[in-house]
Amino acid sequence: MNERAGLPLPLQVLLWGGANSAAGAATGLAVGAFRPGALVGTDVLISVLFGNVVGFTVLLSSTLVFPRVRELSPALRAALLILTLMSGSVAGTALVLYLFPLFILRDVPQTLAVLAINAVLALIVGSIVYIYEDLRSRLAESLREIEEVRLVEAQLKEQAARAELSALQARINPHFFFNTLNTISSLLEENPRRADEVLQTLAGLFRYTFKAADTNPVTLAEELAFIEGYLAIERARFGDRLGVVSEVAAPALRVPVPGLILQPLV
Structure with missing residues (x-):
């Protein structure tokens, strides 16, 4: 009983x-x-x-x-x-x-x-x-x-999301990394301070990629800050030829989004 x-x-x-x-x-x-x-x-x-x-x-x-x-x-x-x-x-x-x-x-x-x-x-x-x-x-x-x-479906979705995030990280790491190193190398003689800023920005970007992998999702504000750093390095390469305008409503900045989701669009 x-x-x-x-x-x-x-x-x-x-x-x-x-x-x-x-x-x-x-x-x-x-x-x-x-x-x-x-x-x-x-x-x-x-x-x-x-x-x-x-x-x-x-x-x-x-x-x-x-x-x-x-x-x-x-x-x-x-x-x-x-x-x-x-x-x-x-x-x-x-x-x-x-x-x-x-x-x-x-x-x-x-x-x-x-x-x-x-x-x-x-x-x-x-x-x-x-x-x-x-x-x-x-x-x-x-x-x-x-x-x-x-439960299995949820685990598979999580694994797929992590695999997609890893793929996005892989897209960021190789080409962008070597192009940025070339930019820093060229700035060392002309503008050492600017080269140091680019290097610090690059370090911040990679810290964010690891954070996105561990704490995914992130807020839209964090994702946009990452994109701004990414564009700052691109401006160091292209100068005035690169112009970007962004408009985002303040309430949307708190919305959770997958990490690195915007980078492929830039």
């Missing part, structure tokens, strides 16, 4: 026992209606006990046996379930009859009728509970599989 229904264990036992008692009492009244003579309180009490025998047999079987036979073949599974339910029902019924031996001596036909009803009820209720538990287990398994598929 567990608390999968969200109720405390004692309350579950109490509710199950109440339902068993009601079903047992109803069965006893139904059987007694076809028996000559007046129905006495002992008959109802015994029927209540029989109802709990059937009910708790099903409950214990669904908790202890059902989960352990799902992997077996259908024929073996059915045989074990029938054996378990019948054994529990017969053992419980025998205990009740042992406690009330006069019940057997007073009315043997009614005793046999109750035994048969208990066996049939155990099989019917047990089968219904097993089918329900089996369907519930299959549904839970399907939901787990769906969640696993979603």
Whole structure:
């Protein structure tokens, strides 16, 4: 027995026992209606006990046996379930009859009728509970599989995004790096201070590429700052031939974007 229904264990036992008692009492009244003579309180009490025998047999079987036979073949599974339910029902019924031996001596036909009803009820209720538990287990398994598929898809998307980012980094690194080194080399003699500024800007750009890989996404403001540094180095190469105008609304600067997403457009 567990608390999968969200109720405390004692309350579950109490509710199950109440339902068993009601079903047992109803069965006893139904059987007694076809028996000559007046129905006495002992008959109802015994029927209540029989109802709990059937009910708790099903409950214990669904908790202890059902989960352990799902992997077996259908024929073996059915045989074990029938054996378990019948054994529990017969053992419980025998205990009740042992406690009330006069019940057997007073009315043997009614005793046999109750035994048969208990066996049939155990099989019917047990089968219904097993089918329900089996369907519930299959549904839970399907939901787990769906969640696993979603997780795999999310991981694949993340890997694809990282691969795309690595590709963008690879596009930036080789040609831009060597062109910038050539620019710095030519500026060392003409304008050493300018060469140092370009070198510092280049170092900042590469720091940003590593940051984008680790903290992707970044804000649009950070991405635009990177583009501005990129263009500053390009201006050092092309001078006044390079002109850029950018207009961005202030609220948009806080929008998250993939790192290095704008560089291929420049």
